[in-house]
Amino acid sequence: MSLTLADLKPGNRVRIINVDTADDAVVRLMSLGLIEGVELEFINSSLGGDPLELRLYGSAISMRREQARHFHVENTD
Amino acid sequence: MSSKVETVKVPLEKLTATLPPRASVALVGNPNSGKSTLFNRLTGMKQKTANFPGVTVEKRSGKLSIDEIPIELIDLPGTYSLTPYSTDEKITVSVLLDRLENETTIDAAIAVVDATRLYQSLCLVQQLIELNKPVMLVLTMIDVAKQDGIQVNIEKLRNILQGIQIVSVVATSGAGLPEFKSELVKLITREYGDKDSFWPELREKAIEIQAQLSQEKAATPVHEIERALIDSTVEFDDPTLMGHVSSTRQSLCQDQAPVAVEARQRFLLSKQIVEQVQTSAPPVSQWVARLTTKINQPIPATLLFFLLMAVIFQAVFAWATPLMDMIDNATAGTGQWIEGLLPTGMLSSLIVDGVIAGVGSVIIFLPQIIILFLFIIILEDTGYLARAAFLSDKAMRSLGLSGQSVIPLLSSFACAVPGIMATRVIPDRRDRLATIIAAPFMTCSARLPVYALLIAAFVPNTNIGFLNLQGLVLFGLYLLGIAGGVFTAFLLKRSALKGPKPSFMLALPEFRVPNLQTVLLKLLDRARIFLKRAGTIIFFVAVIVWALSYFPRSESIQSEKQAAYQQAQATLNDEALETRLTDIDNKAAADQLSQSWLGRSGQFVAPVFEPLGWDWRISAAVIASFPAREVVIAVLGTIYAVGAEADEATLSERIQSASWEDGTKIFSLPVVIGLLVFYAWCLQCGATIAIMRRETGGWRWPLFAWTYMTLLGYSAALLVNFLF
Numbered sequence A: 001m002s003l004t005l006a007d008l009k010p011g012n013r014v015r016i017i018n019v020d021t022a023d024d025a026v027v028r029l030m031s032l033g034l035i036e037g038v039e040l041e042f043i044n045s046s047l048g049g050d051p052l053e054l055r056l057y058g059s060a061i062s063m064r065r066e067q068a069r070h071f072h073v074e075n076t077d
Numbered sequence B: 001m002s003s004k005v006e007t008v009k010v011p012l013e014k015l016t017a018t019l020p021p022r023a024s025v026a027l028v029g030n031p032n033s034g035k036s037t038l039f040n041r042l043t044g045m046k047q048k049t050a051n052f053p054g055v056t057v058e059k060r061s062g063k064l065s066i067d068e069i070p071i072e073l074i075d076l077p078g079t080y081s082l083t084p085y086s087t088d089e090k091i092t093v094s095v096l097l098d099r100l101e102n103e104t105t106i107d108a109a110i111a112v113v114d115a116t117r118l119y120q121s122l123c124l125v126q127q128l129i130e131l132n133k134p135v136m137l138v139l140t141m142i143d144v145a146k147q148d149g150i151q152v153n154i155e156k157l158r159n160i161l162q163g164i165q166i167v168s169v170v171a172t173s174g175a176g177l178p179e180f181k182s183e184l185v186k187l188i189t190r191e192y193g194d195k196d197s198f199w200p201e202l203r204e205k206a207i208e209i210q211a212q213l214s215q216e217k218a219a220t221p222v223h224e225i226e227r228a229l230i231d232s233t234v235e236f237d238d239p240t241l242m243g244h245v246s247s248t249r250q251s252l253c254q255d256q257a258p259v260a261v262e263a264r265q266r267f268l269l270s271k272q273i274v275e276q277v278q279t280s281a282p283p284v285s286q287w288v289a290r291l292t293t294k295i296n297q298p299i300p301a302t303l304l305f306f307l308l309m310a311v312i313f314q315a316v317f318a319w320a321t322p323l324m325d326m327i328d329n330a331t332a333g334t335g336q337w338i339e340g341l342l343p344t345g346m347l348s349s350l351i352v353d354g355v356i357a358g359v360g361s362v363i364i365f366l367p368q369i370i371i372l373f374l375f376i377i378i379l380e381d382t383g384y385l386a387r388a389a390f391l392s393d394k395a396m397r398s399l400g401l402s403g404q405s406v407i408p409l410l411s412s413f414a415c416a417v418p419g420i421m422a423t424r425v426i427p428d429r430r431d432r433l434a435t436i437i438a439a440p441f442m443t444c445s446a447r448l449p450v451y452a453l454l455i456a457a458f459v460p461n462t463n464i465g466f467l468n469l470q471g472l473v474l475f476g477l478y479l480l481g482i483a484g485g486v487f488t489a490f491l492l493k494r495s496a497l498k499g500p501k502p503s504f505m506l507a508l509p510e511f512r513v514p515n516l517q518t519v520l521l522k523l524l525d526r527a528r529i530f531l532k533r534a535g536t537i538i539f540f541v542a543v544i545v546w547a548l549s550y551f552p553r554s555e556s557i558q559s560e561k562q563a564a565y566q567q568a569q570a571t572l573n574d575e576a577l578e579t580r581l582t583d584i585d586n587k588a589a590a591d592q593l594s595q596s597w598l599g600r601s602g603q604f605v606a607p608v609f610e611p612l613g614w615d616w617r618i619s620a621a622v623i624a625s626f627p628a629r630e631v632v633i634a635v636l637g638t639i640y641a642v643g644a645e646a647d648e649a650t651l652s653e654r655i656q657s658a659s660w661e662d663g664t665k666i667f668s669l670p671v672v673i674g675l676l677v678f679y680a681w682c683l684q685c686g687a688t689i690a691i692m693r694r695e696t697g698g699w700r701w702p703l704f705a706w707t708y709m710t711l712l713g714y715s716a717a718l719l720v721n722f723l724f
Ligand SMILES: Nc1nc2c(ncn2[C@@H]2O[C@H](COP(=O)(O)OP(=O)(O)OP(=O)(O)O)[C@@H](O)[C@H]2O)c(=O)[nH]1
Pocket: B029, B030, B031, B032, B033, B034, B035, B036, B037, B038, B048, B049, B050, B051, B052, B053, B054, B055, B056, B057, B076, B077, B078, B079, B140, B141, B142, B143, B144, B169, B170, B171, B172, B173, B381, B515, B518
């Protein structure tokens, strides 16, 4: 099984390799710049483990695990 | 060409032939990029600004002129692209694409770009440039970018963006504004050459479609066809055009979502641009970055949130009391001074019992209002409001809502009206409605004076541990409001507003130390609004209530009073006489009040509130406060000013000693608690009802909310009276 944004720990740096656009909410997240090739840092998860906080190019974005699962990533560090 | 334009000092090369008398220029950019701050700087207006996305949710325009060139500047809600998801984004896109009828069209656009988030903003910038209207780019937050070690090579960026003008500013301090202004003049007065599309394939396809259209339909602009190819909510009347669009969309996107196809296209370019023009060094001061990371951790952030809240609730009483006492004594003193100055009669009564007792008893809550807004402004400007949305998303989910609803709900602590407006950022209609109905339950700043009056008068000022009891009770009342709203939203999302689970996504703002000047200006503005309200609406109501309590004058009560006076003077002396005369005065005043129009209508509605243990005076005050909550204080102030003992100068003292004919206190424990609960849950606010009607597009929801909340408040007060 491949690694997704939902499987990371604080401090992990990854690159998006594939976005599964089946979900409308995922498509909306792509409008914030979450596309293939972009590098991200996983910052933290909120109280109770959800939603997640990620950082890309100076912007912090939060999303739920449910959507994070659709972003397939690879480690860069 | 108007003569004004020719007097411009800027060297003009070519003036566009159709320069309108007042060029309208729109500020467009991602949420939270500093558009409204810049707008305020340029127009001198006071649009709300705060450090979270979705502050501006409507179109606002302001006027300015630079070098005698008149400009209409338009502030818009933020958006990430020209495909809108929520109501606020739809407004921006409609304005930009001239989709609205009867609205002036935009002559030029200013792309406002947060220099620290260049990557995210370049998608919208590409789309804007392709609209083929004059566009310039302004980089804001240059100060923050420097702090973070981010540098943007403006020359390179300008080349890549086909030569559009670029300036950088610090909107909060005003640095860079002069250059910005002169560039803006150039933008609207000089020739602006055509620009190429950053996505040629899309442009070609749109032109192909346009070429296939019959003569009269060819008026559909290319960029509108482009948007329709991506955004399936765009509709044209012409079915053949719609047919072309959907078949072309199929060939452009295959089976992918068009929005995803566009995002990939635009952000791939954005990424390449950023890699060429932006250099990053480590932040200037490491400790700020480290501290920010620490306090953004979920648990410290939550604790800090509650700590801040606790401090504020303590402060509302501990810090405000000395100030309040000062204002209180000053108003009471003024009253007594005027009473001594003027002969007893109508004028003196109007000023002392009407204006001073009515308006004065509201004004004394100014310190509390300031402290409350200090709290709200700190939440807004540090970015904590958005953090709260992030932290509470999971809890909100169990109610059927999402963290997205938290920002409007917390904004309602100031006032439900902007809170309800702020729900425009929620894309799903059902979630938005549930949030709108929950918003008036949040304790707004008009409830604060009502709570503060009753708490200060009836809750002992003692400490429990290191917490002040009055502050704790106030905190409890805020929780009661939240509980009411949350419970209602929960019920609605389970019944009438059942729908798919809402998703959650949010661009979290950076934690920022609030700018002292901004905070002070915002506070001052709040104080001004509060005082203006006291000087207009409350003043107006106080005078009406006074007139209702003063008229009609009863001859028999006056003659009875005269007779009693004479009898007393004949039989009593000295102190006994004094006491007797005061008693006679008070009895006459009370009789006069109870047969006045106010007294009669109060007694008429009193049976409705009798089960709650309220007398006709409270009933009258509560009824009068249905259009606006804080009116209750003005009315109580006026009612209890009549026949008050000399040593009871303040409203608080007066309601403490108010008693029934048999000597028992009117404001007993169940009555006080009942009133507090009633005010916590009742919808007594004309402005909220009006905005609910506007935002939901009908009377159904506001009527439901009003009936439901009134019944809820009444039943709760009834239950309290029954239990205690
Ligand atoms: N340090 C710094 N802060 C700024 C600057 N410009 C704006 N801000 C702050 O950034 C925050 C956002 O500013 P706004 O003007 O409300 O942003 P906006 O683009 O209107 O946001 P929306 O209405 O939500 O789309 C506020 O807290 C401002 O005080 C700047 O140049 N430097």
